[in-house]
Amino acid sequence: MPNPYREIFRAPGTIGFSAAGFVARLPLSMVTIGIVTMLSQARGEYWLAGGVAATFALSNALIAPQISRLVDRHGQSKVLIPATLATIVALIGLMLATRLNAPIWVLFLFAGLAGLEPSMMAMVRARWTEIYRDTPHLRTAFAFESVVDEMVFMVGPVLAIGLSVIWFPEAGPLAATILLAVGMALFVAQRATEPPVHPQGADSSGSAIRLVPVQIIALLMVALGAVFGTAEVTAVAFAEAQGNKAAASLALAAYAAGSFITGLVFGALRLRLALTTQLLLAIGLAAATTLPLLIVSSLWMLGIVLFIAGASISPTVIVAMALVERHAPPSKLTEGITWVMTGMGVGMALGSALSGWLIDVYGARSGFYVSVAGGFSALAIVVAGLCLLVEPRRSVGEGVDGLKANCA
Secondary structure, eight states, rough: OOOHHHHHHTSSSHHHHHHHHHHHHHHHHHHHHHHHHHHHHHHHOOHHHHHHHHHHHHHHHHHHHHHHHHHHOOOOHHHHHHHHHHHHHHHHHHHHHHHHHOOOOHHHHHHGGGGGOOOHHHHHHHHHHHTTTTSSSHHHHHHHHHHHHHHHHHHHHHHHHHHHHHHHHHHHHHHHHHHHHHHHHHHTTGGGGOOOOOOOOOTSSSSSSGGGHHHHHHHHHHHHHHHHHOOOOOOOHHHHTTTGEEEEEEHEEEHHHHHHHHHHHHHHOOOSSSSSHHHHHHHHHHHTTTTGGGGGGGGGHHHHHHHHHHHHHHHHHHHHHHHHHSOGGGGGGHHHHHHHHHHHHHHHHHHHHHHHHHHHOOOOGGGGHHHHHHHHHHHHHHHHHHHGGGGGOOTTTTHHHHHHHHHH
């Protein structure tokens, strides 16, 4: 039986850019949780740690799509290099501000500036799309990258939390900064697989976020991101309350492991179900698996529950990316993917901030109520917008009216 994952790497350069993309996106899973761990250790206040981490996540969610829009217009290498340099400077400033006990507003300032970090998830997927557009291999490539994302979220939190707890508070963010610099340099150097700049159509002045399906999926990711953001902050607080703060990294790794395994299986399947049906089933599972979080009483139980909850992550992201690729024109694809992925960043920001406040006021386990709210909000969004997410029976560049016709 042919291995679909082996097949996608037959194209020249695919191994190189995917591997470099893995290194370059490791900081995505390290910076937010690294900030939480760094500031909770250095300042001892979870509201501050969650607030600063949320500032970074929210800033990145707003800025990254604009960077991706520039990438669609000017190419990856011309935009990624200056954006990455600015991010590195901001992260160094944040670490120095923490070390030197700078005023709180300085922490928020540098966290906001660090939001210039480009969306490597979108950059890698844009390269796969250029190679395998309109072929069955593209779904497999998206599935593979979702699995890689989960590897990132398995390895990243372990590194960020472990380094900051074992060595010094700034060690996690420092490692993320180094990995960002090295990974981005390797990625940009591979020019042969860089997507060309597609001609801008008559509607090129408009943003990809004006496309109704992109709006719905991005809003869905906001709700789902709140679940993830809450898990990061609450897992750290819960582990500390249990007397083993470093174990939070293992619980979060279990969360990612559940998604990793499911993603491998899901990506190898050739399902005949409509993409909208697949999305509805995945989100239904995500909502249902937030409920057991309310009754966790030990670190072992937390790890098991998060492992089960993680089973919905990869299928959701794989299907969401496939829907964006179907609805967004090539000249807006990178931006469209980024809006969806950074929608999750907005949710993580909201989840981190709200759960951090609840933890300070009501205790560690209270943060999981935000997970439940986020999961069922995501389900409601999918149910309400399902008709508008149906794969379009139209040309790629057609507008919202075509979508409404499909729903009629």
